[in-house]
Amino acid sequence: MKVIKYLICGLICCSANFSFAAPAKPQDVEKLISVMNLNQLIQDTLKQIRPQLDQQAYVIVQSVVKHENLSPQEQVIANQLADKLYTQSQKMLAWDKLKPVYSKIYGDVFSAEEVKAQIDFYSSSVGQSILQKTPLVAQESMKIMNDQLNSVMQTSQQDFEDIAKQLNELKKKAN
Numbered sequence: 001m002k003v004i005k006y007l008i009c010g011l012i013c014c015s016a017n018f019s020f021a022a023p024a025k026p027q028d029v030e031k032l033i034s035v036m037n038l039n040q041l042i043q044d045t046l047k048q049i050r051p052q053l054d055q056q057a058y059v060i061v062q063s064v065v066k067h068e069n070l071s072p073q074e075q076v077i078a079n080q081l082a083d084k085l086y087t088q089s090q091k092m093l094a095w096d097k098l099k100p101v102y103s104k105i106y107g108d109v110f111s112a113e114e115v116k117a118q119i120d121f122y123s124s125s126v127g128q129s130i131l132q133k134t135p136l137v138a139q140e141s142m143k144i145m146n147d148q149l150n151s152v153m154q155t156s157q158q159d160f161e162d163i164a165k166q167l168n169e170l171k172k173k174a175n
Contacts, residue, residue, distance in 0.1 A: 024115040029107045032115050035122045038102060039095040041134055046093055048139035050086055052146045057082035059150050063157055 061070060061078040070078060106115065121127040 021111040022113070024107050024110055024112045026103070026107060028112065028115045028119070029103050029110075032106060032119050032122070033099070033102060035119050036131060039099070041131060042093055042095065042098065044135040045138040046086075046089055048135040049089075049142045050082075052139070052142040053085045053089065054079075054082040055146055056149070057085060059153060063153060 057078045058070065058075075060081060061074055062068065065074055110118070122131060
């Protein structure tokens, strides 16, 4: 009988931790998204990464033409590619598509208490300052990622050339 009492008491204690994490109300999540000015933050971040898209397009065209410096005509093509990448990014990051996604994520991940704490923080001047600097953080992160991707692309290109040579040698031996 004592074991059952202890078991019930233990279960109540364990479930108490879960009962305090009340889910966030949709209107509170909406307020958080508004206070964070998430739509503008995403658009500012997109503008900040435009130079990286330009660089990425340049590298892609370089890898196709297989030389370092692009001719003026090749640069025009790289610019067109960068414009297409930017337009695709704008479409992917359109607020009407992202808002329901962010609402769901914030509602699923954060408790009511956490959403309230974020609303309080991001409503402060320090919170707003951090939000305004977030696109710069994204831009700097993209620079690092692009450098890494460029390195991977160069290594991969060499790997593909090596594989192509090996395959051609096998083909010659088979003939």
